[in-house]
Amino acid sequence: MDHQPTTSRTPWVVGITGASGTPYAAAVIRALLDGGEAVDLVVSRAARLTLLDETGQTFREAQWRTDVKAFIGRDAGDMVVWKENDFAAGPSSGSYPTGGMLVVPATTASVAGIAAGLSKDLIQRAADVTLKERRPLVLVLRETPLRRVTLRQMADLADEGATVLPASPAFYAGARDVQQLVDFVAGKALDAIGVPHTLYTRWTGELGAGRARTEALGA
Numbered sequence: 586m587d588h589q590p591t592t593s594r595t596p597w598v599v600g601i602t603g604a605s606g607t608p609y610a611a612a613v614i615r616a617l618l619d620g621g622e623a624v625d626l627v628v629s630r631a632a633r634l635t636l637l638d639e640t641g642q643t644f645r646e647a648q649w650r651t652d653v654k655a656f657i658g659r660d661a662g663d664m665v666v667w668k669e670n671d672f673a674a675g676p677s678s679g680s681y682p683t684g685g686m687l688v689v690p691a692t693t694a695s696v697a698g699i700a701a702g703l704s705k706d707l708i709q710r711a712a713d714v715t716l717k718e719r720r721p722l723v724l725v726l727r728e729t730p731l732r733r734v735t736l737r738q739m740a741d742l743a744d745e746g747a748t749v750l751p752a753s754p755a756f757y758a759g760a761r762d763v764q765q766l767v768d769f770v771a772g773k774a775l776d777a778i779g780v781p782h783t784l785y786t787r788w789t790g791e792l793g794a795g796r797a798r799t800e801a802l803g804a
């Protein structure tokens with residue numbers, strides 16, 4: 586699909602699975618590209634449904650540059666898109682250079698598949714490769730409440746070095762709208778892979794609005 590990767594590319598693999606929270610994926614991809622990073626994108630079949638449901642956006646492989654631009658609100662830049670069932674794709678192999686991988690949002694199904702090493706699609710296979718090559722893997726899980734089996738799988742994945750990062754926005758950064766809450770989660774995902782960003786205002790511990798509020802409470 587329109588890919589001519591060069592040997593100098595070291596992209597971040599981004600897998601979008603069919604959990605609620607596709608705006609998190611848009612924010613992560615936008616921030617990676619804004620930061621000059623390359624992205625290899627894989628969208629699961631179920632994710633196309635949630636994408637359409639939540640944003641009104643289609644994801645058609647034949648015109649992915651147009652659809653991605655509409656989804657993330659900027660040019661797709663240095664991006665390669667791979668089909669979810671393409672096991673010959675670059676990210677299927679450990680010899681294909683990547684910085685690591687983010688699954689955002691991550692379904693419980695994808696977490697289960699990755700934890701069990703099923704590799705039932707390219708997202709699960711690429712995550713498997715990322716773990717075996719000891720590269721950073723970030724799983725932005727979106728489900729609540731959680732079954733015991735999912736909690737166990739999350740613990741197993743954390744033991745293996747993955748960052749399990751539930752889509753859990755914080756309000757202390759002074760969010761005024763939904764996009765700021767989305768950007769907070771996206772920013773935490775980028776923190777986990779060490780990519781600089783300005784997606785949220787960091788807590789500094791200095792006397793600012795947050796500190797003044799806690800001191801006023803005598804905390």
Ligand SMILES: Cc1cc2nc3c(=O)[nH]c(=O)nc-3n(C[C@H](O)[C@H](O)[C@H](O)COP(=O)(O)O)c2cc1C
Pocket residue numbers: 601602603604605606629630631632634635638691692693694695727728
């Ligand atoms: C509108 C919609 C919302 C969904 N939200 C979630 C969710 O938040 N978390 C989740 O784990 N699964 C959710 N699902 C179910 C997954 O899409 C389903 O388990 C699917 O098989 C996951 O496949 P995938 O991991 O290959 O994308 C949702 C499904 C739909 C249609």
